[in-house]
Amino acid sequence: MAGRTGKPKRAIITMAKLRPTDDEVESILACSDDSVTITNPKHWEEQTLPFDK
Numbered sequence: 001m002a003g004r005t006g007k008p009k010r011a012i013i014t015m016a017k018l019r020p021t022d023d024e025v026e027s028i029l030a031c032s033d034d035s036v037t038i039t040n041p042k043h044w045e046e047q048t049l050p051f052d053k
Contacts, residue, residue, distance in 0.1 A: 035050045
């Protein structure tokens with residue numbers, strides 16, 4: 001299943017794993033070919049997360 005459709009699917013899976021509860025919803029600030037930047041409203045922190053290669 002390699003190809004262009006791989007990265008968007010991984011981004012969705014990654015975001016789902018990061019959300020421990022429905023109250024802690026992250027916002028996606030930026031998304032590139034190799035990472036995604038999110039913010040967590042509880043801590044007001046930005047995180048840049050690399051995709052698995």
